[in-house]
Amino acid sequence: MTIVEALIELQDVDGRIRELEMELKDLPRRRALETARLSGVSADLKAAQAGLEYEQGRVRGFEDDAKALKEKVQKLKTAQASLKSNKEYQQYSVQIDLVQHDLEAAENNQLAAMDEIPGAKARIDEAQARYDSVKGGIDSICAEIDDRMASVKKELAEAQEERAAKARQVDDPKFLLYYERLRTKRWPVVVPLTHDGVCDGCHLVQPPSVGQLADANAKNGAEGKKQSVVACTMCGRILYRL
Numbered sequence: 001m002t003i004v005e006a007l008i009e010l011q012d013v014d015g016r017i018r019e020l021e022m023e024l025k026d027l028p029r030r031r032a033l034e035t036a037r038l039s040g041v042s043a044d045l046k047a048a049q050a051g052l053e054y055e056q057g058r059v060r061g062f063e064d065d066a067k068a069l070k071e072k073v074q075k076l077k078t079a080q081a082s083l084k085s086n087k088e089y090q091q092y093s094v095q096i097d098l099v100q101h102d103l104e105a106a107e108n109n110q111l112a113a114m115d116e117i118p119g120a121k122a123r124i125d126e127a128q129a130r131y132d133s134v135k136g137g138i139d140s141i142c143a144e145i146d147d148r149m150a151s152v153k154k155e156l157a158e159a160q161e162e163r164a165a166k167a168r169q170v171d172d173p174k175f176l177l178y179y180e181r182l183r184t185k186r187w188p189v190v191v192p193l194t195h196d197g198v199c200d201g202c203h204l205v206q207p208p209s210v211g212q213l214a215d216a217n218a219k220n221g222a223e224g225k226k227q228s229v230v231a232c233t234m235c236g237r238i239l240y241r242l
């Protein structure tokens with residue numbers, strides 16, 4: 001195997017490592033987006049629950065009003081029974097009628113408020129069902145993401161081991177150092193020099209001397225002789241011809 005072939009094998013593993021590392025960064029973001037979807041349906045459910053509490057509060061309010069008015073009627077009737085004059089008695093009757101009228105209104109309001117309860121309960125059931133369904137979907141997606149995360153970590157550890165072996169295959173420290181330095185800035189590092197003499201990385205046309213060096217390198221490689229670093233004059237990528 002020539003140095004260039006060994007570098008290309010190393011670069012293939014590094015390409016996989018790059019993809020796995022990107023995925024590893026992306027997975028928690030995707031998980032957070034999924035979890036955020038729950039906050040909307042959760043707010044709907046809370047609003048429905050607050051709606052029921054509001055209606056129940058109205059029912060209790062009218063109930064308390066009715067109770068107070070009933071007691072008032074009872075007190076007026078008790079007081080009326082001990083009255084001596086007809087005039088006073090009639091005045092009390094008028095007052096009792098008025099309070100009884102209010103009592104009827106409060107009782108009607110209470111009944112009307114009670115009619116709102118089943119609807120409010122149904123809205124909670126609907127919101128709960130939506131929440132459960134969305135949460136079920138999110139839980140299963142999150143479980144898939146967690147599974148994927150575990151296998152990406154495992155694949156990455158394996159690829160790192162493979163990388164170490166591939167790096168050992170490149171038995172020219174100068175080539176390896178050149179490759180490692182460029183790896184973080186230019187990707188891919190090792191690219192073909194096309195037949196038109198263009199760098200396949202940055203697409204700049206190379207001077208003829210670069211093409212001659214690349215051809216000589218290919219010939220040396222085929223004959224088992226030492227190869228040298230042929231770099232793009234623009235981007236510095238390692239150029240090769242097979």
Ligand SMILES: [Zn+2]
Binds near residue numbers: 199200232233234235
């Ligand atoms: Zn280039």
